[in-house]
Amino acid sequence: MKQLLPLGLPGTEKPGPIIIAGPCSAETLEQTMSTALDLSRNGIKIFRAGIWKPRTKPGGFEGIGEKGLCWLSEVKKATGMSTSTEVATKAHVEAAINAGIDMLWIGARTSANPFAMQEIADTIAKLNPDIPVLVKNPVNPDLELWIGALMRLYNAGVRRLGAIHRGFSTYGKHLYRNVPQWEVPFELARRYSNLPIICDPSHIGGKRELVGPLSQEALDMGFDGLIIESHCNPDCALSDKSQQVTPEVLNFILSTLVVRDQVQTTENLAMLRRQIDSLDNQLIDVLGRRMAVCREIGQYKKDHRMTIVQAGRYDSIMNSRVEAAKKIGMDGEFMRTVLAAIHEESVRQQLEILNRR
Ligand code: PEP
Numbered sequence: 139m140k141q142l143l144p145l146g147l148p149g150t151e152k153p154g155p156i157i158i159a160g161p162c163s164a165e166t167l168e169q170t171m172s173t174a175l176d177l178s179r180n181g182i183k184i185f186r187a188g189i190w191k192p193r194t195k196p197g198g199f200e201g202i203g204e205k206g207l208c209w210l211s212e213v214k215k216a217t218g219m220s221t222s223t224e225v226a227t228k229a230h231v232e233a234a235i236n237a238g239i240d241m242l243w244i245g246a247r248t249s250a251n252p253f254a255m256q257e258i259a260d261t262i263a264k265l266n267p268d269i270p271v272l273v274k275n276p277v278n279p280d281l282e283l284w285i286g287a288l289m290r291l292y293n294a295g296v297r298r299l300g301a302i303h304r305g306f307s308t309y310g311k312h313l314y315r316n317v318p319q320w321e322v323p324f325e326l327a328r329r330y331s332n333l334p335i336i337c338d339p340s341h342i343g344g345k346r347e348l349v350g351p352l353s354q355e356a357l358d359m360g361f362d363g364l365i366i367e368s369h370c371n372p373d374c375a376l377s378d379k380s381q382q383v384t385p386e387v388l389n390f391i392l393s394t395l396v397v398r399d400q401v402q403t404t405e406n407l408a409m410l411r412r413q414i415d416s417l418d419n420q421l422i423d424v425l426g427r428r429m430a431v432c433r434e435i436g437q438y439k440k441d442h443r444m445t446i447v448q449a450g451r452y453d454s455i456m457n458s459r460v461e462a463a464k465k466i467g468m469d470g471e472f473m474r475t476v477l478a479a480i481h482e483e484s485v486r487q488q489l490e491i492l493n494r495r
């Protein structure tokens with residue numbers, strides 16, 4: 139994806155974060171318009187509203203459908219904001235482009251589906267390859283699938299592309315509705331430095347009180363913008379009510395955000411980075427030496443016909459290291475994860491020795 143073009147809508151020029159806001163769903167003309175007028179008064183330039191809603195189970199509010207597209211045209215006329223909506227099928231793309239929607243986004247359930255993505259990509263390319271398209275990460279943390287979805291659009295000829303990080307589904311209870319696993323969008327940014335990546339704190343957090351902190355975290359980590367759900371009366375929203383904030387609250391959140399300079403690095407920062415480089419090299423070196431000792435142990439165990447894994451030993455290593463880590467202010471769970479990964483690799487290396495003739 140070497141020849142990406144800028145998104146090209148007002149409010150997406152650098153510097154400064156791209157801000158997209160609006161309700162999860164367009165529900166009525168009044169709700170859509172009232173939300174839009176308040177957002178526009180607060181300086182928002184790009185309006186979002188879902189027209190077709192992919193719901194987990196049948197029976198929920200599945201979106202107002204095509205007639206909502208006229209409401210978005212009304213919003214554009216009344217406020218001058220650009221409009222955006224989610225498309226999940228060829229028919230959605232046709233209807234949205236015919237209605238003059240300015241930007242499309244692909245939802246997390248759709249970006250996980252290569253057949254749907256190909257059909258959407260081909261339809262957009264045929265009807266309006268110049269329209270900007272944002273691709274949400276697939277529901278599962280699969281970076282290649284996310285890139286694949288973007289590439290289908292790119293290969294079809296759609297060049298105004300961006301990505302939205304909205305977190306990943308998990309089973310069980312978590313602080314977040316969708317766990318962020320920031321390393322996935324970081325790797326996307328590393329591979330495609332010209333691709334704008336926008337954070338969706340509403341769907342990551344799933345709760346109003348997490349929108350502000352997650353937004354700041356995203357800006358601190360260098361995301362190019364935010365897409366935030368805002369509704370004139372969140373408690374009565376027909377979808378995602380617990381994560382939507384009023385335009386007034388959104389305005390307050392945005393006013394508290396600190397936008398940091400991504401380009402300028404001070405000498406201090408450069409020095410700190412050099413320290414990190416050096417510490418990482420030391421870590422690699424120490425790990426390499428640890429593995430060399432493990433291989434020697436492997437040889438010993440082979441010579442003495444011992445089993446590779448000795449549960450008691452593993453348990454005592456784990457407990458003593460976790461305690462030591464906690465004493466210097468590290469999280470015990472973090473240390474367990476690191477040790478488990480190191481242990482797994484040690485076992486793999488010892489098995490290699492065992493199976494060697
Ligand atoms: C949405 O943006 O309202 C939405 C349905 O998002 P996601 O695809 O991230 O679940």
Ligand code: MN
Pocket residue numbers: 162163367377378
């Ligand atoms: Mn939503």
